[in-house]
Amino acid sequence: MRLDNMLLAEGVSGPEKGGGSAAAAAAAAASGGSSDNSIEHSDYRAKLTQIRQIYHTELEKYEQACNEFTTHVMNLLREQSRTRPISPKEIERMVGIIHRKFSSIQMQLKQSTCEAVMILRSRFLDARRKRRNFSKQATEILNEYFYSHLSNPYPSEEAKEELAKKCSITVSQVSNWFGNKRIRYKKNIGKFQEEANLYAAKTAVTAAHAVAAAVQNNQTNSPTTPNSGSSGSFNLPNSGDMFMNMQSLNGDSYQGSQVGANVQSQVDTLRHVINQTGGYNDGLGGNSLYSPHNLNANGGWQDATTPSSVTSPTEGPGSVHSDTSN
DNA sequence: GGCTATGATTCGCG
DNA sequence: CGCGAATCATAGCC
Numbered sequence: 138m139r140l141d142n143m144l145l146a147e148g149v150s151g152p153e154k155g156g157g158s159a160a161a162a163a164a165a166a167a168s169g170g171s172s173d174n175s176i177e178h179s180d181y182r183a184k185l186t187q188i189r190q191i192y193h194t195e196l197e198k199y200e201q202a203c204n205e206f207t208t209h210v211m212n213l214l215r216e217q218s219r220t221r222p223i224s225p226k227e228i229e230r231m232v233g234i235i236h237r238k239f240s241s242i243q244m245q246l247k248q249s250t251c252e253a254v255m256i257l258r259s260r261f262l263d264a265r266r267k268r269r270n271f272s273k274q275a276t277e278i279l280n281e282y283f284y285s286h287l288s289n290p291y292p293s294e295e296a297k298e299e300l301a302k303k304c305s306i307t308v309s310q311v312s313n314w315f316g317n318k319r320i321r322y323k324k325n326i327g328k329f330q331e332e333a334n335l336y337a338a339k340t341a342v343t344a345a346h347a348v349a350a351a352v353q354n355n356q357t358n359s360p361t362t363p364n365s366g367s368s369g370s371f372n373l374p375n376s377g378d379m380f381m382n383m384q385s386l387n388g389d390s391y392q393g394s395q396v397g398a399n400v401q402s403q404v405d406t407l408r409h410v411i412n413q414t415g416g417y418n419d420g421l422g423g424n425s426l427y428s429p430h431n432l433n434a435n436g437g438w439q440d441a442t443t444p445s446s447v448t449s450p451t452e453g454p455g456s457v458h459s460d461t462s463n
Numbered sequence: 464g465g466c467t468a469t470g471a472t473t474c475g476c477g
Numbered sequence: 478c479g480c481g482a483a484t485c486a487t488a489g490c491c
Contacts (some may be wrong), residue, residue: 268470268487276469291480312479313471320481321469 140247149189192250196243203239220227257295271314275304279314283322284336289438290319319438362375 144150210231214223272281280417283290292300297311304311322329 270469270488310470314469316480316482317470319485323481 140244140251143254144192144247144250149192150186150247156239170222187368188253190252195246199243203235206239207235210235254438270305271306271310275306278303279311280332280336281339283315284316284333287333290315291438323438332344 139152190205211228212229214231218222270276279300282292282296286292292311292315294308297308301308301311306314
């Protein structure tokens with residue numbers, strides 16, 4: 138019945154140890170997915186093997202006991218047959234009773250084995266149980282990308298792969314990370330300000346000089362439209378660089394012509410840097426070009442359409458307590 | 464032990 | 478299908 142099927146599927150019953158491990162591996166692979174983490178799987182397999190061994194030894198024991206008991210009863214009946222007549226029917230009936238009893242015991246064994254397997258599966262296959270924080274290096278790389286693409290923190294499939302490779306995590310983990318990051322950043326920009334500054338400064342070191350000229354040009358050329366500088370509306374137009382959109386690839390592989398494409402993101406970087414240098418932190422007044430507050434206001438990707446519960450418990454994101462280090 | 468940070472999952476939406 | 482939002486469950490810190 139069903140128990141049998143399940144045990145067979147899990148590689149517990151069925152072929153013995155020789156092919157058993159293969160069956161177990163197949164089961165693990167089938168349920169777990171790809172050959173992602175061999176460590177987990179080998180662990181899982183080991184545990185499964187253990188269960189299988191217990192199951193088989195118990196099963197054997199029961200069978201043996203059943204046989205012994207049957208022969209014992211038979212002997213008893215034979216002895217009794219000397220004193221009273223015993224029909225073959227009666228013997229058959231006795232044997233039947235014994236077998237039924239033992240098979241019900243076997244049933245219980247199977248059931249408990251199934252339970253054990255289920256627990257094992259939930260323990261090992263539920264990824265949430267084995268959550269591990271990414272390495273410091275990995276989060277650093279991810280953060281670098283995130284903050285240097287703050288205007289559009291949606292890495293392309295290629296970029297995700299690249300990041301995944303760099304961080305030695307899977308692409309879906311990268312997606313998860315960015316999903317979490319975006320939402321958590323948006324939820325409380327103030328909390329991430331420090332981090333943003335940190336990474337912005339870090340990337341700025343490498344990127345700023347490459348783009349600074351371009352940005353300055355951009356700004357000096359259009360002093361009348363500060364909003365264009367604020368670049369808040371990343372989600373939309375971005376007109377220019379949308380067409381060239383090549384900001385992905387490696388995040389910082391710019392070949393001459395790409396500079397334009399990267400300007401947008403670099404503006405973010407610079408904004409943070411400027412912020413850090415304490416230039417505009419008092420901009421709360423309203424015309425602060427680069428305050429994240431402003432950024433928030435003009436509907437970027439983090440356009441918080443639901444200000445309801447946010448009401449930043451901390452000070453507003455605008456009040457960046459820049460450590461006035463300069 | 465409670466708290467926060469964080470990775471993963473789930474669900475609804477377009 | 479990718480994303481946002483809510484949620485779960487563990488890690489790590491005090």
